[in-house]
Amino acid sequence: GSTITTGLNFGLYDGPHRSEHAAALVYFENRWQHGMRAEKGRLRQALPLVVVTENLLDPENFVTLDEDDNAFVSFKAPSDYAVKGMARALEKLPDLLAPLPVERLFDRGIRPTESHVQGTLRMGTGPADSVIDSGMIHHQLRNLVVVGTSTYPSCSCANPSLTAAALSLRAAGRIA
Ligand SMILES: Cc1cc2nc3c(=O)[nH]c(=O)nc-3n(C[C@H](O)[C@H](O)[C@H](O)COP(=O)(O)OP(=O)(O)OC[C@H]3O[C@@H](n4cnc5c(N)ncnc54)[C@H](O)[C@@H]3O)c2cc1C
Known part of the structure; x- marks a missing residue:
């Protein structure tokens, strides 16, 4: 059930x-x-x-x-x-x-594979090896927020949806 x-x-x-x-x-x-x-x-x-x-x-x-x-x-x-x-x-x-x-x-x-496509717009400390910062904001385009599992720096074995939701709400909260 x-x-x-x-x-x-x-x-x-x-x-x-x-x-x-x-x-x-x-x-x-x-x-x-x-x-x-x-x-x-x-x-x-x-x-x-x-x-x-x-x-x-x-x-x-x-x-x-x-x-x-x-x-x-x-x-x-x-x-x-x-x-x-x-x-x-x-x-x-x-x-x-x-x-x-x-x-x-x-x-x-x-x-x-677990079919979780992740890490194509990953989070990191600088533009040399990542796309967004820890607040989900693009390193260069500072009015662009990226949310979703593309932001993960690696493919964790945990199912990703709740973390994506939590990070998205956090990003929205910070902007608000
Ligand atoms: C078979 C399978 C089983 C899964 N099972 C689980 C599970 O049990 N638990 C779990 O936590 N996760 C699971 N996942 C993973 C989860 O579904 C994804 O990690 C999650 O949906 C990713 O969310 P996202 O918002 O990053 O991307 P998506 O949900 O893929 O959203 C991206 C959206 O962008 C849209 N889009 C793309 N290009 C453009 C464009 N150019 N213009 C406008 N819109 C565009 C797409 O249509 C899509 O709606 C599973 C995934 C798969 C494939």
Whole structure:
């Protein structure tokens, strides 16, 4: 009865590991694409989980427009940083799930992207490597405010919408 993405677990999220590999978000995936269990009485005794890791910016990942302004996303592959984060998360998963009566873990492989296109107008301290400042205002065009997930400096593993809303309201509040 919940949304498709719920039960977000931040147990593998922040920490010193982030200097070497990505933060990981573990959540319950309410799509049941694998179906139910076949054993009698155990139909629903499965816990489909997704592990999402953050991705770093890469010049080979970009968005282009054609002559009719249709947007096309070019995505090379997850960074080593993200892939290492996934490996670490799988290693740590048994500890994270230790309070539950887990019989077996099945790894169903890597989904290449979470479909979150971010970082094309990123926030930063100066125009050399970013577009807007921490108040969401363009570094040079000081009457231009940019809101949305394009402003994120990296692709966090957290779902982005609420942060975008919060940053937008904050920017509007500052202008008001
Ligand atoms: C499949 C999928 C699943 C997702 N699931 C989740 C989720 O569960 N939770 C979550 O938090 N996030 C989720 N997201 C991410 C979330 O939807 C996006 O991060 C969010 O919508 C981005 O908001 P935005 O305002 O930055 O951009 P958008 O919502 O893309 O808004 C940009 C707007 O600008 C318009 N536009 C573009 N060019 C022009 C132009 N030239 N002139 C005028 N208008 C223009 C576009 O039509 C669009 O309406 C998901 C994304 C995808 C693709």
